[in-house]
Amino acid sequence: MKFTLFLFTLLACSWTANAGVFTSTEERADALNAQLKGNNSYHAYLARELATIAVVEKGQYDSRVAKAFIQRAEEEAAQAGGAK
Amino acid sequence: MKQRNTINRNKAHHIVLACAALSLSACAGTMPDTSVSELANARTAIAAAKAAGAEQCAPKLQAEAVSSLYWAAHELTEKDYHPDENAELIATAEDKAKQARQKAMKGCHEVIALKGVNFDNDSAEITAASAAILDHAVKTLQRPSHIMIEVAAHTDSNASDAYNLALSNRRAASVRRYLITHGIAANRMTAVGHGESQPIASNDTAAGRAQNRRVELRVLN
Numbered sequence: 001m002k003f004t005l006f007l008f009t010l011l012a013c014s015w016t017a018n019a020g021v022f023t024s025t026e027e028r029a030d031a032l033n034a035q036l037k038g039n040n041s042y043h044a045y046l047a048r049e050l051a052t053i054a055v056v057e058k059g060q061y062d063s064r065v066a067k068a069f070i071q072r073a074e075e076e077a078a079q080a081g082g083a084k
Numbered sequence: 085m086k087q088r089n090t091i092n093r094n095k096a097h098h099i100v101l102a103c104a105a106l107s108l109s110a111c112a113g114t115m116p117d118t119s120v121s122e123l124a125n126a127r128t129a130i131a132a133a134k135a136a137g138a139e140q141c142a143p144k145l146q147a148e149a150v151s152s153l154y155w156a157a158h159e160l161t162e163k164d165y166h167p168d169e170n171a172e173l174i175a176t177a178e179d180k181a182k183q184a185r186q187k188a189m190k191g192c193h194e195v196i197a198l199k200g201v202n203f204d205n206d207s208a209e210i211t212a213a214s215a216a217i218l219d220h221a222v223k224t225l226q227r228p229s230h231i232m233i234e235v236a237a238h239t240d241s242n243a244s245d246a247y248n249l250a251l252s253n254r255r256a257a258s259v260r261r262y263l264i265t266h267g268i269a270a271n272r273m274t275a276v277g278h279g280e281s282q283p284i285a286s287n288d289t290a291a292g293r294a295q296n297r298r299v300e301l302r303v304l305n
Contacts, residue, residue, distance in 0.1 A: 042139040045147030068115050
């Protein structure tokens with residue numbers, strides 16, 4: 001039982017780490033902006049705008065909304081195809 | 085007894101797994117609902133801009149419109165409702181989308197401005213000064229030999245619309261002919277006169293009118 005719980009904890013931690021739960025919204029926004037440097041496509045602009053909103057919402061202690069916006073920003077960034 | 089312990093242990097595992105899954109999904113968060121009635125006008129404006137090609141031709145404006153829409157949608161769900169801020173965000177979304185649509189409607193082809201290629205009043209003849217600039221354009225066009233070009237000519241507002249349209253067609257044809265005789269393939273170019281419909285300066289002054297009598301090369305691909 002203990003061993004199973006230990007394994008589960010490890011698995012849960014790896015999931016959350018992969019999901020970027022341990023990375024702050026600001027860090028994710030910075031990474032996104034660096035990734036999209038020079039990219040002037042619609043998806044890149046939208047990603048940057050959404051990341052900015054995420055950071056503002058985080059500043060207003062609305063973590064749930066900040067997470068939703070930064071996640072969507074990262075999806076848009078992926079569609080933008082990174083730096084150009 | 086042993087069997088009951090096993091069953092209990094399995095139940096405990098399932099509960100732990102279910103709780104973990106629920107907590108992880110709660111962390112993810114969801115984007116706000118933009119389908120509410122307060123955002124109807126903004127949604128319509130954004131859809132119209134998208135249909136006009138704003139994502140390609142005015143990406144920044146369109147992105148600002150869409151992000152404002154999402155933000156407004158979120159703010160509308162807040163308990164401490166701020167009507168002024170929400171109205172501002174909704175207005176921003178609508179305004180940016182309208183700007184994006186207008187920009188997209190004008191077309192988003194890359195323009196090679198032939199600065200200095202102007203025409204004398206009521207003339208489609210290429211001047212010596214213009215020829216020198218066109219020679220430079222020929223060299224530019226010879227390098228990327230796959231690009232297709234629209235030779236777009238314009239006039240000032242003197243004379244009637246119909247006359248100016250015909251004059252701009254002659255100017256576009258004149259420049260296209262010049263480029264062909266200097267080695268650019270005819271099938272890479274179309275000539276289009278826009279008359280006085282797209283001024284870049286005021287037609288109230290002589291200097292402004294001279295700027296409006298111009299030719300541009302629009303990259304079509």
